[in-house]
Amino acid sequence: MMRSITFLPSYRKIDVDRGTTILDAAQHAGLNINVVCGGLGKCGKCVVFVQSGKTEFDQQKHSRFFTEEELKNGACLACATSVQGDLLVFIPESTMIQEQKILIEGLETEIEFHPSVRKYYVELEPPTLANPSPDLSRLLWGIQKSGGPVAEKMYAPLETLREIPTMLRHSDWKVTGTIALVPGGYRLIDLQENDTSKRLYGAAIDLGSTTVVVYLWDLVSGKVVGVASNYNKQISCGEDILARVNFARKNGLSKLQALAAESINTALTTASNTAGIDRDDIYEVVVAGNTVMTHMLLGIDPAYMIAEPYVPVVRRALSVAANRLGIACNPNGGVFAFPAVSDFIGGDIIADILSCGMSESDGVSLLIDIGTNFEVVLGNKDWMFSCAGAAGPALEGGEVLFGMRANPGAIDKITIDPETLTPVFSTINGIKPRGITGSGLIDLLAELLSTCVIDRNGRINTGITNPRIRTSSHFPEFVVAWAQDSGIGKDIVITENDIKNLIMSKASVHAACVTLMKEAGISRHDISTIYFAGAFGNYLNKKNATTIGLIPEIPYDQIKNIGNGAVTGANIALINRRKRKTLDEIASKIAYIELNAEPAFMDEYTSSAFLPHTDLSLFPQVQKMLDACRIQRE
Amino acid sequence: MGFNVHFDWTGSIGEVILGATKSDGGSRRVSYRIGGGTTLPFLDKNPSSPAPLIAFEICDNPVFWSPIIRNYCGELVNNLQEWAKAGDATYGADMIRLYLTSTRQRNFSDFPAVGKAVETALSATSLPLIIEGSNDPKIDSDIFQKCGEVGQGERLLLGTAEASRYRSIAAAALAYNHALIAQSPIDVNLAKQLNILLREIGIQRDHVVIDPYTGTLGYGFEYSYSAMERIRFSALKGDTDLAMPMISSAPDTLTIKEVREADLDGQDDMAVKWEFYTSLAAAVAGAEIVCVRHPKTIGMLKLAFASLKTGTGSMEVT
Numbered sequence: 001m002m003r004s005i006t007f008l009p010s011y012r013k014i015d016v017d018r019g020t021t022i023l024d025a026a027q028h029a030g031l032n033i034n035v036v037c038g039g040l041g042k043c044g045k046c047v048v049f050v051q052s053g054k055t056e057f058d059q060q061k062h063s064r065f066f067t068e069e070e071l072k073n074g075a076c077l078a079c080a081t082s083v084q085g086d087l088l089v090f091i092p093e094s095t096m097i098q099e100q101k102i103l104i105e106g107l108e109t110e111i112e113f114h115p116s117v118r119k120y121y122v123e124l125e126p127p128t129l130a131n132p133s134p135d136l137s138r139l140l141w142g143i144q145k146s147g148g149p150v151a152e153k154m155y156a157p158l159e160t161l162r163e164i165p166t167m168l169r170h171s172d173w174k175v176t177g178t179i180a181l182v183p184g185g186y187r188l189i190d191l192q193e194n195d196t197s198k199r200l201y202g203a204a205i206d207l208g209s210t211t212v213v214v215y216l217w218d219l220v221s222g223k224v225v226g227v228a229s230n231y232n233k234q235i236s237c238g239e240d241i242l243a244r245v246n247f248a249r250k251n252g253l254s255k256l257q258a259l260a261a262e263s264i265n266t267a268l269t270t271a272s273n274t275a276g277i278d279r280d281d282i283y284e285v286v287v288a289g290n291t292v293m294t295h296m297l298l299g300i301d302p303a304y305m306i307a308e309p310y311v312p313v314v315r316r317a318l319s320v321a322a323n324r325l326g327i328a329c330n331p332n333g334g335v336f337a338f339p340a341v342s343d344f345i346g347g348d349i350i351a352d353i354l355s356c357g358m359s360e361s362d363g364v365s366l367l368i369d370i371g372t373n374f375e376v377v378l379g380n381k382d383w384m385f386s387c388a389g390a391a392g393p394a395l396e397g398g399e400v401l402f403g404m405r406a407n408p409g410a411i412d413k414i415t416i417d418p419e420t421l422t423p424v425f426s427t428i429n430g431i432k433p434r435g436i437t438g439s440g441l442i443d444l445l446a447e448l449l450s451t452c453v454i455d456r457n458g459r460i461n462t463g464i465t466n467p468r469i470r471t472s473s474h475f476p477e478f479v480v481a482w483a484q485d486s487g488i489g490k491d492i493v494i495t496e497n498d499i500k501n502l503i504m505s506k507a508s509v510h511a512a513c514v515t516l517m518k519e520a521g522i523s524r525h526d527i528s529t530i531y532f533a534g535a536f537g538n539y540l541n542k543k544n545a546t547t548i549g550l551i552p553e554i555p556y557d558q559i560k561n562i563g564n565g566a567v568t569g570a571n572i573a574l575i576n577r578r579k580r581k582t583l584d585e586i587a588s589k590i591a592y593i594e595l596n597a598e599p600a601f602m603d604e605y606t607s608s609a610f611l612p613h614t615d616l617s618l619f620p621q622v623q624k625m626l627d628a629c630r631i632q633r634e
Numbered sequence: 635m636g637f638n639v640h641f642d643w644t645g646s647i648g649e650v651i652l653g654a655t656k657s658d659g660g661s662r663r664v665s666y667r668i669g670g671g672t673t674l675p676f677l678d679k680n681p682s683s684p685a686p687l688i689a690f691e692i693c694d695n696p697v698f699w700s701p702i703i704r705n706y707c708g709e710l711v712n713n714l715q716e717w718a719k720a721g722d723a724t725y726g727a728d729m730i731r732l733y734l735t736s737t738r739q740r741n742f743s744d745f746p747a748v749g750k751a752v753e754t755a756l757s758a759t760s761l762p763l764i765i766e767g768s769n770d771p772k773i774d775s776d777i778f779q780k781c782g783e784v785g786q787g788e789r790l791l792l793g794t795a796e797a798s799r800y801r802s803i804a805a806a807a808l809a810y811n812h813a814l815i816a817q818s819p820i821d822v823n824l825a826k827q828l829n830i831l832l833r834e835i836g837i838q839r840d841h842v843v844i845d846p847y848t849g850t851l852g853y854g855f856e857y858s859y860s861a862m863e864r865i866r867f868s869a870l871k872g873d874t875d876l877a878m879p880m881i882s883s884a885p886d887t888l889t890i891k892e893v894r895e896a897d898l899d900g901q902d903d904m905a906v907k908w909e910f911y912t913s914l915a916a917a918v919a920g921a922e923i924v925c926v927r928h929p930k931t932i933g934m935l936k937l938a939f940a941s942l943k944t945g946t947g948s949m950e951v952t
Contacts, residue, residue, distance in 0.1 A: 455831055457797050607823040614823045616830070630834065 003083050007031060008051070008090040016083055022048055022055070023078040026091065027236065033095055039079035039239070043398050046078040047095050054085035064474050065401075067490065094434065094488065113222040116181040116336075116577040117189075117283045120146045121197040124173040135164050140188070143177050149186045154179060156188040159332070167191055178283055180334055181577055182319050189283070189332040199281040201225070203271070203329070204570035205264055206348065207289030207297060208232060209241050213567045214267035216275055216282070217574060224571075226271035233259040233266075234296070240372070241292045245306050253301055260297040261326040268328055282329035285322060286580075288338040288570040290346035297325060298337060305343040310594075312343055316584045336573065336580070339587035344388030349375050350587055351569020354579060356531040356562050359384070359586045363528030364520075366513060368551060369565065370395055370438075370534040374509050377590065378516040378527075384586075385516045387593040389508050394501040395438045402435045402480070402492045409434030409487050411480065412539050416447040418633065421466050423447075423480050432487030436480065436494070439539035444480065444494055445502055446544035449611050450629040453478060456611040458499040503609055506550040510613070511604035512595060513552055519593055524552040524618065533565035546622060549612025553619045643870035647671045647922075648839050648877045650813050652729070653762025654789040662788060663760040666728070668843075668922040669879035674866065675920055676942045685939035686917040688932050689764055689925040690727035691883065692717045694751040698735040700888040702905045703927050714751060718758035725929040726936065730755060731764035731793075731883075737777055738769055745776045752784040764791040764815075764925075767803065774802035782806030791815060791843060791881075797828045804837050815881055817845035820857045822864040822876070829875045839878060843923065848884040851912040852892075855884075862919035882916035883925035884909070906930045914938050 002015045005025050014029040023046055026033050034045045044065035050057075057076040059066075066075045078095075122142035127133065133141075140151035148154070156164070167175060171193035178190040178200070200220050206213040209232055216226035234256055238244040248256050264285070272279045287297060291312050295302040298320065300313050322333040338347025349369060358365035360381055367377040374391040377384055397403030397410070404410050411433050414425040425440065427433050436444065448454045453461060453469065460476040462469060468479040475495040483490045517523065530551055532540055542559040545551055551559070562568065573580040595601045607614040616623045647669040654660025666687060675686070693699055696711040703711065710717045714732075721727045732755045734748055755763055765785065768777040779802075781792060793815035795803045800816070807814045816832060818824035825844055832842060846861045862880060869877035887893070887908040896904040909931045913924040917939070926932060 455834070457827060457831060459798065461801070463801060603823070606821055607826075610823075610827045610830075614826050614830070 003086050005029075005053075005083060005087045005089060008088065018083060020083050021079055022050075022076075022081045022083060022087070022089060025083060026078060026089075031091060031096065032231070032235070033078055033091065041077055041080040043393070044077065044401070045095065045398075047075055047092065048078045048081075049090040049092070050074040050076060050081070051088040051090055053083075053087035053089075055081050055087065056084055057081040111572050111576050111579070114576050114578060115202060115217075115219045115284075115574065116580065117178060117200065117202060117219060117334075118148065119176050119178050119197040119200045119220070120148045121176045121195040122146055122174075124168065124175075126173050135168055136161065139164065139168065139175070139177060139191075143179065143188075148177075148179055154186040154188055155184070160188050160191055163191055167193060178332075180284065182334065189334070190330060196281075199277070201272075201275075201277055201282045202284040202286070202574045203268055203282055204567060204574040205267070205285060205287045205289075206351075206564060206567035206570060207260065207264065207287050207293045208348070208566070209244075209290065209293055210235070212263045212267050213564065214264070214271045215567060215571050215574075216268070216271040216277075217571070219283070219575070222575065225277065226273075226275035228267045228270035228274065230263065230266050230270070232293075233263045241290070242306060244296070245292060245302050248296070248301070249303050253296065253299060256296045257299040258326060260293065261328075264297075265326075265328040279328055280330045283333040284336065284574065285327055285329055285333065286336045286338075286570045286574040288347045288351035288566045288573075290348050291340040291343050292346070294337050294340060294347050299325070310343045312340055315339060315341065315587060317580075317587075338570070338573070339583055341386060341587050341590045342388075342592040344373065345375055345377070345386045345590065345592055348566035348569075349377060349386070350583055351567075351573070352531070352533040352562065352565030353377060353384075353569070353586055354572055354583065355565040355568035356529075356533070356560070358529070358531065359582070359589070361528075364522060364526050365529045365531060366516075366527050366552070367531045367533065367565075368509065368513070370509065370532070372396060372398070374512065374534075376509070376512045376516055378513070378520055378522075379590070383520070384590040385519050385593055386590050387512050387516055387595050389512050389595050391505045391508055392501060394498075394505040395441070395509075397435065397437050397441065399501045400436070400441060400498040401495055403441065403498070404435030404437060406437045406539070407434075410437035411435070411440040411492075412437050413541070414440050414443040414447060414480070416444075416451050416453075418451045418629070421451060421453065421464075421468050425480070432485065433481045433492055434487040435492065437539075439541065441494075441498075441502055442548060442550065443541055443544050445499065445506075445611070446541075446547040448478060448494075448499075449547065450626060452630060452633050454499060454611075458496065458503045458611060460496050460499075502548075503611065506548055507605050507609035510549055510551065510608040511601055514604045514608070515595060515598055515601050516593060517552070518600065524554055527552065527554050528558060530554060530559045531565075532559065532561045533563070546619070547612060547625070549608060549610070549619060549622070553612070553621055641673060641870070643673065645672075645870045645872040645874070645877055647866075647869055647879060648874070650840050650843055650879055652764075652789060652791050652813060654787055658787075658789070660788045661756070661760065662762050664762065665789065666762060669877075671920075671922075673870065676918060685936075685942075686921055687728040687923045688913075688935050689729040689731045689881075689883075689923055690721035690725055690929070690932060691731045691733060691885070691925050691927045692721060692755075693733040693735040695736040695738070698733075698738055700885070700905075700927065702888050702893070702902060706902060706928065706930075714754045715758045718755045720929070722759040722761050725932045727761070727932055729762050729764055729791075729923070730759050731766065731925055733766040734768065734777065734781075737767070737773060742768070742770075742773060743776075745773075745780050748777055749780045749784045752781050756785065756788065762791070763788065764793060764923075766793045771799045771802075774799060775805070778803045778806035779809075782810035782812055785812060786810045789813065793817070794845060795828065795832065797824065797831065800828065800831060801835065804832060804835050807841060808836055811841075813841040813843060815843050815845045816878075817847055820847050820849065820854070820861045822846075822861055822868060825861070825865055826868075826873070826875050829878065833875070839874065842878045844876070844878050844880045845883070846880060848882045848912065848916055848921075850884050850886040850890055851908060851915060853886060853890060855912060855915060858882075859915060859919045862916070862921065866920040879922035880920055881923040881925065882913065882919075882921035884912045884916070885927060887912050888927060902928075902930075906934070910934045910938075 237247040408429040477493040653662040653665040
């Protein structure tokens with residue numbers, strides 16, 4: 001039996017089978033609802049209000065997400081509510097996936113500008129009886145004379161060859177040739193009439209499972225001319241990677257491949273429009289993505305990667321003609337995909353490594369990329385160990401009652417007055433607070449600890465008399481912002497349960513760091529730099545990250561945020577072909593440690609699940625600071 | 635027997651004094667100084683390796699007690715005074731551990747009765763006492779306050795602090811100078827974390843006894859053994875946050891399948907055996923105090939400890 005659902009405020013209408021979840025219905029209607037937990041009823045983010053009609057929803061089971069009043073107004077979780085009758089459903093703005101703040105930043109260090117694609121404008125002598133050399137030789141010599149590679153080393157594919165005779169004569173022997181350095185050598189990929197040598201662009205792309213970021217470069221001047229980002233359209237086939245691999249298994253890979261290309265194309269189009277250029281003048285696209293994303297973009301079956309023994313199909317960089325992947329750039333342009341190491345250590349991590357420069361340094365660096373999953377790489381120019389694990393979404397704001405992504409209104413920085421316990425915070429875009437983002441949560445945890453509101457186990461000391469410390473029907477909680485000061489009309493709190501989730505997340509990251517350090521036989525004193533990559537890298541307070549024991553304690557000035565290292569790495573590989581060549585070498589050097597197979601990992605995890613750590617001697621500065629804070633309070 | 639094994643350990647287990655005699659301001663006939671070890675138990679004959687203490691567990695509301703014990707002890711279980719006295723004089727325990735099971739009733743609020751029970755136990759025996767408070771965080775504060783107050787000067791061992799609820803019991807221990815039991819679920823790290831939490835709210839190291847939680851033999855005991863061993867190794871290697879004596883209690887020995895399914899006339903024996911072997915193994919793992927509920931187990935443990943040629947009695951301070 002079909003039921004008709006009308007979604008407000010957009011009045012979008014859709015017919016679905018009885019028993020479908022409201023979430024599925026909304027997704028079919030093209031509405032992007034925020035589902036951090038993947039529709040398991042755990043995160044409480046997909047709140048909708050059923051204004052009329054019959055549904056099935058277990059209010060009791062999900063009561064912790066709602067106030068009495070909200071329930072009275074028909075609040076429910078879209079993922080846990082099944083459609084029984086015709087419905088009128090209101091979707092609040094906060095439930096929709098919002099425009100995400102993307103890290104947009106250039107390179108900190110200067111990278112030599114030496115791209116893999118070049119254009120050469122040549123004015124050739126027409127052939128004569130006295131000088132009868134063939135068209136191609138004539139063209140290649142001309143290119144060599146204008147500073148191009150040695151003529152004998154250039155290769156012209158048949159497609160180009162077919163165009164040469166007419167074009168040379170039609171243009172009166174004035175043409176622009178495009179030479180790309182591909183694994184096979186130099187290749188004449190395109191020939192155009194007259195001087196188009198100023199029109200040469202390349203794109204560096206971070207193909208994330210959530211977001212696609214594009215940097216558009218003028219490959220003549222060496223300048224970024226446009227930046228764009230948008231959601232990965234594969235989200236419609238599954239929120240997380242595993243769901244998408246399963247989708248591919250059931251419905252075929254082609255849809256996911258097409259969606260990946262489409263996501264890139266949308267960003268390319270936006271960036272090209274901003275820059276005012278023709279997409280056909282983009283001759284190269286460099287893509288850094290995680291292993292599954294890269295496989296999917298290339299149309300390689302990722303199914304065998306998600307089951308034991310978890311092997312990817314390729315471990316080296318790949319170059320492909322853009323038109324074979326459906327990438328909307330010049331049809332003769334190329335796509336360069338970053339190599340991957342394992343199912344979890346993908347091209348994005350290799351890009352992180354390239355952008356922080358750890359593979360060229362004598363000193364040992366620790367690189368940490370945090371998202372829902374985290375990846376850790378430890379090493380230097382001679383050796384590298386890597387591992388990956390699930391951090392849970394807490395550090396990104398998921399599974400935390402008032403956690404949110406870095407959208408407008410998210411608290412991203414926070415301090416707490418030790419006397420009055422009044423928080424002072426800033427929000428993204430400076431508007432009234434709507435929730436707390438990952439970096440804000442790390443600040444909050446560190447501040448609650450140093451003000452002794454929580455103990456090292458993360459338990460709130462309800463013995464403290466302060467209106468901000470109270471016990472709700474489920475957990476003790478701390479009020480970060482009162483309803484009248486918040487942008488959502490209710491108190492923004494952090495509960496003891498939230499804190500527990502955060503501690504579990506930070507413990508897995510720290511335990512992974514320690515596991516790699518033990519594998520390499522080094523201590524925290526041997527680490528010269530810690531690099532933070534990932535979504536909240538740039539906003540992260542290094543001192544607070546150390547205080548809660550997210551990372552090993554080293555001097556704060558040796559901790560660096562590299563932000564979106566994936567796109568930075570892609571940028572480097574786009575504009576510097578020598579660095580690009582090192583990628584395969586980096587990928588083959590990295591040893592992957594499977595944490596599940598490390599018996600010591602669980603032990604490290606338990607000892608890391610404490611603030612900052614059970615072994616306080618690993619955090620001498622933090623310990624000193626906390627002791628001082630405690631004495632001050634007493 | 636004695637093994638001549640040498641380790642390069644530099645640490646030692648901190649000492650905790652349980653029970654106060656008249657000269658210390660209490661009314662106990664004996665007081666124990668437990669801990670102080672510098673190596674593993676039963677390794678040598680020197681008197682620094684005393685036999686573990688045996689604590690006899692009783693309660694103030696036997697509804698919550700194993701029918702095996704109720705059958706064996708008969709009317710005794712309904713008379714706290716006599717039960718405690720028997721534990722001391724008849725069964726020969728070193729300590730009496732009183733569980734305030736009466737507090738486990740719904741909405742319990744008769745706090746004076748709790749004080750009364752502790753007073754009864756104190757008057758029934760002059761052995762040092764372990765007092766087990768409530769199971770409910772809501773009444774923890776009142777219960778422990780009462781126990782602490784009634785037992786003031788007696789150096790009780792109060793139980794049980796856990797990572798999720800340690801503030802009330804710690805407050806009572808601090809206010810009335812009692813020691814406390816710190817229990818964590820079979821994990822060396824969690825044991826250490828709780829000890830740090832206790833230290834940070836002012837509990838001195840010499841007032842803490844670690845309960846690493848004992849699973850019954852055949853029902854996870856090997857995990858407990860390993861946790862106890864690791865706690866002890868860490869302490870002997872110098873980790874002061876783990877250098878406290880340990881207590882072990884495994885009441886599940888009375889309810890496991892083997893005991894439940896034993897022939898009616900063999901049930902008692904089976905229960906005693908299970909309790910005995912679990913306790914003995916816990917002592918070998920390093921427990922300074924082992925707690926039992928069946929009177930017959932006490933005698934068997936004493937024999938066993940003697941055969942291991944430890945010092946004849948626990949270290950007693952008079």
